[in-house]
Amino acid sequence: MRALPFALFVVLIAAVIALSGCPKPSPDAANTPPVGPNNAPTPKADISGELLIYVPCGVAGPYGAIKDLFEQRYPNVTVKQDVANIDVHTEKIADGKGAPDVFISLGDREVQRIAKADRIDGEPVTFAYNSIAMMVANNNPCGIESLEDLKKPEVKTIAVPSNQNSSGFYAEQAFKKAGVWDAIQDKLWRTDEPSQVKVQLSSGKADVGIVYYPCTRETREVGGKPQEMKGKVQLLGKIPTDLSGPIPAQAAVIKGCKNPEAGKAFLDMMMEDEVQDIWEKWAFDRAKQPASGERVTLYLYCGAGIRPFMDKAIEAFCAKNKGVRIDVGYAGSGCLLGQLTFAKRGDLYMPGEEFYMDQARKRGFIDGETELVGYFEPILLVQKGNPKNIQKLEDVVKPGIRLGVGEPDAAAIGLVAESILTKAGLLEQAQKNIVMRAGNVPELGYLVKLKSLDVSIVWRMTAKEIEADTDIVPIPETLSPPIAIPIGVLKFSEHKDVATRFVDWIAGPEGQKLAEESWMLPAND
Amino acid sequence: MTDLKRKAQAALFRYLVVSSLLLLLGFIGIVLVAMVTYLDAPTFFSAVVSEEVLFAVKLTAVTTTITTTLAVLLGIPAGYALSRYKMPFQELVDTIIDLPIVLPPLVGGIALLIFFQTPIGVWIEQHIMPFVFTTQGIILAQFVSCGTFAVRGLKAAFDGVDPRMEQVARTLGCTEPQAFFRVVLPLARNGLVAGTVMTWARAAGEFGPILMFCGATRFKTEVMSIAVFLNMSVGKVEMAISVTLLLVIMGTLALFAFRRLGGRGYLW
Numbered sequence: 001m002r003a004l005p006f007a008l009f010v011v012l013i014a015a016v017i018a019l020s021g022c023p024k025p026s027p028d029a030a031n032t033p034p035v036g037p038n039n040a041p042t043p044k045a046d047i048s049g050e051l052l053i054y055v056p057c058g059v060a061g062p063y064g065a066i067k068d069l070f071e072q073r074y075p076n077v078t079v080k081q082d083v084a085n086i087d088v089h090t091e092k093i094a095d096g097k098g099a100p101d102v103f104i105s106l107g108d109r110e111v112q113r114i115a116k117a118d119r120i121d122g123e124p125v126t127f128a129y130n131s132i133a134m135m136v137a138n139n140n141p142c143g144i145e146s147l148e149d150l151k152k153p154e155v156k157t158i159a160v161p162s163n164q165n166s167s168g169f170y171a172e173q174a175f176k177k178a179g180v181w182d183a184i185q186d187k188l189w190r191t192d193e194p195s196q197v198k199v200q201l202s203s204g205k206a207d208v209g210i211v212y213y214p215c216t217r218e219t220r221e222v223g224g225k226p227q228e229m230k231g232k233v234q235l236l237g238k239i240p241t242d243l244s245g246p247i248p249a250q251a252a253v254i255k256g257c258k259n260p261e262a263g264k265a266f267l268d269m270m271m272e273d274e275v276q277d278i279w280e281k282w283a284f285d286r287a288k289q290p291a292s293g294e295r296v297t298l299y300l301y302c303g304a305g306i307r308p309f310m311d312k313a314i315e316a317f318c319a320k321n322k323g324v325r326i327d328v329g330y331a332g333s334g335c336l337l338g339q340l341t342f343a344k345r346g347d348l349y350m351p352g353e354e355f356y357m358d359q360a361r362k363r364g365f366i367d368g369e370t371e372l373v374g375y376f377e378p379i380l381l382v383q384k385g386n387p388k389n390i391q392k393l394e395d396v397v398k399p400g401i402r403l404g405v406g407e408p409d410a411a412a413i414g415l416v417a418e419s420i421l422t423k424a425g426l427l428e429q430a431q432k433n434i435v436m437r438a439g440n441v442p443e444l445g446y447l448v449k450l451k452s453l454d455v456s457i458v459w460r461m462t463a464k465e466i467e468a469d470t471d472i473v474p475i476p477e478t479l480s481p482p483i484a485i486p487i488g489v490l491k492f493s494e495h496k497d498v499a500t501r502f503v504d505w506i507a508g509p510e511g512q513k514l515a516e517e518s519w520m521l522p523a524n525d
Numbered sequence: 526m527t528d529l530k531r532k533a534q535a536a537l538f539r540y541l542v543v544s545s546l547l548l549l550l551g552f553i554g555i556v557l558v559a560m561v562t563y564l565d566a567p568t569f570f571s572a573v574v575s576e577e578v579l580f581a582v583k584l585t586a587v588t589t590t591i592t593t594t595l596a597v598l599l600g601i602p603a604g605y606a607l608s609r610y611k612m613p614f615q616e617l618v619d620t621i622i623d624l625p626i627v628l629p630p631l632v633g634g635i636a637l638l639i640f641f642q643t644p645i646g647v648w649i650e651q652h653i654m655p656f657v658f659t660t661q662g663i664i665l666a667q668f669v670s671c672g673t674f675a676v677r678g679l680k681a682a683f684d685g686v687d688p689r690m691e692q693v694a695r696t697l698g699c700t701e702p703q704a705f706f707r708v709v710l711p712l713a714r715n716g717l718v719a720g721t722v723m724t725w726a727r728a729a730g731e732f733g734p735i736l737m738f739c740g741a742t743r744f745k746t747e748v749m750s751i752a753v754f755l756n757m758s759v760g761k762v763e764m765a766i767s768v769t770l771l772l773v774i775m776g777t778l779a780l781f782a783f784r785r786l787g788g789r790g791y792l793w
Binding site for chain 2 (some may be wrong): 300301304305307308311327328329330331336337339342343344345346440442443445446449450462465466
């Protein structure tokens with residue numbers, strides 16, 4: 001009998017030890033050490049004077065942001081720039097008519113030309129990788145889907161910069177590798193001025209044009225924001241870099257310039273994480289991955305309805321940004337707001353509606369501006385094959401239809417459903433058919449899938465996940481303006497730089513592409 | 526009262542009692558059967574061997590075992606104290622112990638979040654280990670309600686042991702600890718097993734406090750209840766139901782095993 005308590009103790013301890021062989025909760029999972037060594041060198045205080053930079057007009061936007069950083073660090077230096085077409089700059093330098101302290105190029109061909117003229121001081125720096133894209137007139141009249149399609153007889157003229165220019169040179173590589181180069185010889189229209197490609201396209205003189213991929217976001221204004229393409233042309237797609245090869249975007253200090261020291265400091269800064277982030281934001285590929293010592297875990301509060309998109313987005317982002325890990329807590333947007341109010345930690349908040357973001361902003365939780373990730377589009381979700389024959393919104397008030405909507409207080413979808421029904425003058429009649437008021441969107445989706453509801457008002461994205469078991473009936477846009485989905489950095493965040501990088505990425509071209517694939521409306525439409 | 530009437534009354538009574546039991550069994554049975562029929566075997570098995578579900582099962586097993594162990598180690602002495610000793614403010618103590626059961630589960634999680642904003646909480650996270658939004662936080666979240674469950678269940682077991690037994694043991698020469706270990710504990714065994722079982726079951730089904738305090742994060746705080754929630758959020762109904770069914774199966778096995786062990790006295 002004496003052994004009893006001891007035996008009990010042993011059994012319990014044994015149980016704990018036996019199970020501790022399973023994945024043990026790691027104590028540092030959430031609290032990773034702060035960002036690794038700061039790779040910003042201490043500024044040399046003795047740099048001063050004027051710094052003249054030749055900036056190709058396509059990169060006026062990123063240049064503006066980098067200039068701001070440089071001026072902050074070297075307040076004694078006055079930075080001036082000459083913004084013009086790159087062919088103009090290249091020629092000026094090669095001919096010895098211009099000697100800026102720094103020459104920024106979009107590729108390496110131009111720099112090689114200047115090097116041949118022996119005008120480079122030291123080694124050029126590859127600060128990012130550029131890529132090229134195909135552009136067509138709006139709505140793609142020739143129906144071009146691939147490089148192969150350029151052989152089609154409908155395609156009469158292809159505008160390509162000359163091979164003096166990096167975009168033209170690497171386009172040739174891509175055409176050759178894709179095996180279409182010989183077939184399109186007669187269609188080529190070459191130019192020494194890459195900016196003419198867009199002009200040819202919009203005036204209808206060319207069917208296809210080759211431009212730098214980042215040009216699709218370009219602004220001509222120093223310090224401007226990334227733009228979306230407007231007008232008569234549209235981006236068809238990036239030409240894969242395995243065809244064209246990655247294009248090294250280079251910069252160099254020019255021989256005989258007035259302030260080589262400031263120029264070299266500028267080139268050094270180009271390789272820092274913060275500047276690399278800027279290039280990435282403007283659709284260039286980084287030349288240098290974030291310092292390998294960097295290990296950051298971000299915590300994102302994300303509305304449960306956005307999960308289908310967010311899982312994919314995080315996977316793609318973390319694949320590119322080694323060392324960054326993003327833990328997501330999924331729940332209803334309102335629940336998350338409560339959570340972050342009490343927890344006072346975390347890095348990012350992404351609710352399913354502006355309403356919740358406003359609340360967070362009012363409580364002072366949001367740091368700086370928020371970005372739009374995309375829009376939710378409300379639709380009617382019906383069972384597979386539409387057995388109740390619901391063809392339009394009016395049909396949801398037919399007798400005997402089991403309608404599910406969101407609870408307006410708890411979920412964005414509830415507010416939206418109410419406004420749609422009100423606008424259509426159906427709210428009163430619909431009441432008798434509403435058999436379910438759900439606290440979140442996914443619930444409304446799977447209740448239709450489980451055939452517990454005949455129809456529910458959900459987001460198109462909700463329907464994507466249960467596509468095989470349900471059908472969609474659209475709601476006219478006049479009744480249902482799309483709902484914006486914002487994301488913001490939290491003021492508690494200890495890794496605001498990385499969090500901001502994620503926000504920029506998700507609101508940028510790659511994030512937007514994923515948004516579209518998840519059946520959201522991209523933010524820039 | 527005639528003999529016949531008496532028999533009729535007894536029959537009616539038994540009929541009512543048994544039919545209530547059958548009704549309850551039938552109700553639970555129907556719910557389970559409905560769930561099972563939604564799935565086909567291949568879907569269920571492919572879900573069960575998926576990486577995500579295996580992770581959730583392991584994490585649930587580890588966390589519930591640790592939580593239950595802690596709750597029972599604390600609950601046995603605490604339950605004994607509540608059962609045997611007259612304390613000042615007895616009712617107040619009882620009430621406080623019971624509070625976590627009446628708290629809505631989400632609030633339990635919020636309370637923990639708030640606690641870790643206090644200086645003590647901050648000190649613990651800095652010097653011992655972080656809890657908020659972490660895997661180890663799950664144990665704390667489960668413990669909020671499981672602690673109460675353990676104390677309640679184990680106290681009931683000690684209540685069922687006649688204090689006279691202890692007194693007799695003491696008059697026969699046992700010290701107080703000896704009387705506890707040699708007499709009370711063996712006599713209360715079945716009740717203690719039942720209390721432990723209930724505590725474990727509660728921990729395994731816990732959801733609200735974990736959602737709030739640890740967040741629903743894939744492959745990190747994804748115990749089985751959170752896995753159900755996360756899968757529902759992407760419309761993977763089959764996956765969610767598979768996990769639920771697995772939880773039911775695990776629960777059945779564990780409850781059954783505990784009962785058998787307790788009944789035969791193999792546990793201690």
